[in-house]
Amino acid sequence: MRRADYIHSLDKYKNKVDVIIIEDLNLGSVTVTNDIENVIEDICRLEKVDKEQFMIVYKDSEGSWDGFDTATNKFVGLGMDRWYEAIELWLSRKTEL
Numbered sequence: 001m002r003r004a005d006y007i008h009s010l011d012k013y014k015n016k017v018d019v020i021i022i023e024d025l026n027l028g029s030v031t032v033t034n035d036i037e038n039v040i041e042d043i044c045r046l047e048k049v050d051k052e053q054f055m056i057v058y059k060d061s062e063g064s065w066d067g068f069d070t071a072t073n074k075f076v077g078l079g080m081d082r083w084y085e086a087i088e089l090w091l092s093r094k095t096e097l
Helices: 033-047 083-096
Strands: 006-013 017-024 055-059 065-069 074-080
Touching (some): 006 033, 017 033, 017 083, 033 055
Parallel strands (some): 017 055
Antiparallel strands (some): 006 017, 065 074
């Protein structure tokens, strides 16, 4: 089965929030969006981290930064130009609840 092509990094945003940052390389294979569960599992295994402890943002094949909530296994539409803007928007939404 073909898999998504991507790069990733881990960050502690503003020294408060652990984030997995995923960027779809868009090399013609499966998109990160369509392979998100496998991508997250691969990253967590490689980095030896628990996905439940991280916010996950990813740059999709269209160039937009969105999120994936591992607690609900649902995408979080953020539509931002930069990963840190996506985190800020997501955090602001969480505080509104």
